[in-house]
Amino acid sequence: MPYIPFTEEQKITANSVELADFLRMRGEKLERAGREYKLIYSDVSGRHDSITMSGSRWFDHKNQVGGGAIKFMQYFYNMDFPAAVQELLGYSVEPLQRSPPKTAVQAEKPRNFRFPEANENMHRVYAYLIKQRFINPEIIGYFAKNRTLYEDKEHHNAVFVGVDENGVPKQAHKRSTSTFGKSFRQTLEGSDTKYSFAHFGESEKIFVFEAPIDMLSYLTLNPENWQKHSYIAMNGVYENAVLTALKGHSNLSEIMICTDNDEGGIDAADRLRDILSDSGYADIKRILPTSKDWNEDLKQLNGVEFLPAVPYRRLEKYHETAGGLQYLRCRPERLISQISAAFRNRQYKYLAEYALAGSAFFIGAKDEEAMFEKLKSKLVNEYRAYIDKGRILAKIDNLKSAYSAVYRDLKMPAHTREQSVQTAKNLFILADCAVKICTEQKLCQKNDETESETSEMSPGERHEVIRY
16 A cells, blocks of 8 residues: 555544444454453454453453554554554445464364374473472372373473363463573464363362463462362463353352462453453452562572562552542532633642542532542552553543533533432543543653653663663
8 A cells, every 4th residue: 555644643543443343343243351352253273262452452362462453453454554544544444354363374274283292201391390490399290190281292391281171181381391592382273262271179269370380389389288279370361261160160159360460460360350250250369479470489489589579550550649639528519610620721630539529429428528538449449450551642532521421410400319320420430530641641750750860871870770
């Protein structure tokens, strides 16, 4: 396609398109997954549901790639940049042809799920897991005996196997045992992601991990009567295996999410919690490793270098901002002018405070200040960083929409009880939008300060900061 001089505004608009609505209008199948949507599609290798999306952001959990709406069109439909922007802006109405980023061409026959040939022994897997990862040999032996862990013959990778309800292998995940170069991890093509490396006991508890080594590390750290409980590794963030395990084992009711203590792990935990809650599971708990993950905890215990937990700045800043909101007594006759002034002057903290105080008033609580504190806690508890990753311009658009809804409500001459409840909800949404923009501003300010500090350092000092 020839070069098209899109304006910056057109590019931003295209990249901010709500993907779920866009794809649904074009006939794609989507399923709700917590606060996100899963794209469901089929090709020669079978049915796929590894792509999730929220707003204009998407992520392919199988291939570990994601981004905005434009990148999605390039990735999924194999479009070039101009064609992707035109399609998202609505300039093109031609039928879309999918690109197979996850499979080969249509003429190719589907590949059968095949295990790598097993090595005659597991010397390298044992050596790697014991010496490098500090896993208890007895735990390794348990899974090896059950044939859900073995060493492949060609590359000497550790192979972690997922079996179905009848013990038939359905999924396999390879992990390199080499201590040199970049580590290698791969889920075998043709694997059924409804199953994964796991152990099922008789108690009501199931512990959920990101990866098999996290799971083995946790068992090493907590060996007492471990076999009576259930454990499963998602091999990334596939929730399918967890849902299949819960449906297939009626004894399981208490879910312990044990994902990593970093941005990806916290997002995965919140996302999984929402999906499980929507599926009717209520007893869900979160167990955090002290370090970045459970194997890093094990390394620390054994006195070797380990990776610490990684702070989640967006989550921390939102909680800090929401927790710092101050109660401003709501005067109904002045609320619309107060909110409008704060909105016009971009005083987003004041806007959040006025909106939350107004929400407490319209709820009709006897103690408005106590209700204000409850609403603050609700903001903190319901915030999900994994769906708050859009551009600030998109967040400003959300704020404008929330403000318009509140303005219409407050202009009404009188409110029924139902209308008051709806106004309280709209004010709460406005407060949330304002806090999100405050959070974004703090993050941008922090980034600017870091860049300024780095630019003033000597080359050697700057290298240390970047390396860290």
